[in-house]
Amino acid sequence: MPTDLSVTIGQLQLKNPLILASGILGDKPSLLQRIIKAGAAAVTTKSITIEKREGYSTPIIIATDCGYINAVGLANPGIDKIPDLVNSVKLVKGKVIVSIAGSTVSEFLKLAEVARNSGADAIELNLSCPHVKKHGLSIGMDSKLVHKIIQVLNENIEIPIFAKFGISDNYLTSCKAAEDAGADAIVLINTIRAMKIDVWIKKPVLSNKFGGLSGPAIHPIAVRAVYEAYEKINIPIIGVGGIYNWESAVELMLAGASAVQIGSGVGIRGIDIFNEILLGIKKYLMENKVQKITEIIGLAHEERKLQDL
Numbered sequence: 001m002p003t004d005l006s007v008t009i010g011q012l013q014l015k016n017p018l019i020l021a022s023g024i025l026g027d028k029p030s031l032l033q034r035i036i037k038a039g040a041a042a043v044t045t046k047s048i049t050i051e052k053r054e055g056y057s058t059p060i061i062i063a064t065d066c067g068y069i070n071a072v073g074l075a076n077p078g079i080d081k082i083p084d085l086v087n088s089v090k091l092v093k094g095k096v097i098v099s100i101a102g103s104t105v106s107e108f109l110k111l112a113e114v115a116r117n118s119g120a121d122a123i124e125l126n127l128s129c130p131h132v133k134k135h136g137l138s139i140g141m142d143s144k145l146v147h148k149i150i151q152v153l154n155e156n157i158e159i160p161i162f163a164k165f166g167i168s169d170n171y172l173t174s175c176k177a178a179e180d181a182g183a184d185a186i187v188l189i190n191t192i193r194a195m196k197i198d199v200w201i202k203k204p205v206l207s208n209k210f211g212g213l214s215g216p217a218i219h220p221i222a223v224r225a226v227y228e229a230y231e232k233i234n235i236p237i238i239g240v241g242g243i244y245n246w247e248s249a250v251e252l253m254l255a256g257a258s259a260v261q262i263g264s265g266v267g268i269r270g271i272d273i274f275n276e277i278l279l280g281i282k283k284y285l286m287e288n289k290v291q292k293i294t295e296i297i298g299l300a301h302e303e304r305k306l307q308d309l
């Protein structure tokens, strides 16, 4: 029997567990299409706000030895462009998760309604941008507000709702609040607030001074966050952070992720990364005599031993 790579996140069925992470390729429909053709089961759009945003002035992204630090400033084309983004992915038969970033409950609802009406397969709430005030981490750290936003969306929106969090002292409390309010999945993790200083100019490099660190540097932190959340909540987790090869994808699934998102890895390895990871995962499953990929989810936890398979 061929290896079964399909996974299900709430009502969202994916032919394999690989998803493009939000924001990595900006908001160009043609780039989203290329990612589906390159093997990803789904793409996540750039986080969309009600109004179009130009973002910060350059420099907005800098490469480090172990990943990127970015402060794009949530540059995006605004709510009116959601239908175009969704349609372009549908044309190539991919699944599309629309990431939305509101600053109030009603903004989140308005964005979610447009995404749903456009035919999105799921909605991801960006509750974790580390470098934009009123649009990110400050919302995700407020578990009461998280509960309120998701409860309202849950009452009004039928498609799956994913809540994306970053690392904060109380991210597990926010994950639990999202689950209690009816979220279909948790996405962990967003970038981690960081800074790069130019030693010759003696000033921070990014125009915003602070940015979000992504890439291999944050992978062990993502593994820890997914592992901890898996012990605390009972809805699926989508793991993201520093995936750059099949081992790092499998590691997040063993920690408890039902699917994984790839962001900086696309910049580091190119779009072939999706196919390379799929091939590596298939080989790994065959060598371990595992027929369905879902059988490895959470296997690193003590209560889930190989003999459970």
Ligand SMILES: Cc1cc2nc3c(=O)[nH]c(=O)nc-3n(C[C@H](O)[C@H](O)[C@H](O)COP(=O)(O)O)c2cc1C
Residues within 6 Å of the ligand: 021, 022, 023, 024, 046, 047, 061, 068, 070, 072, 074, 099, 126, 164, 189, 190, 191, 213, 214, 215, 216, 218, 240, 241, 242, 243, 261, 262, 263, 264, 265
């Ligand atoms: C340039 C850039 C832009 C990003 N924009 C968004 C965004 O709009 N919304 C969001 O939720 N995450 C955004 N992220 C975070 C990624 O989706 C992801 O959570 C993070 O980069 C960790 O994954 P990675 O190490 O595979 O890149 C962005 C990351 C980068 C590098």
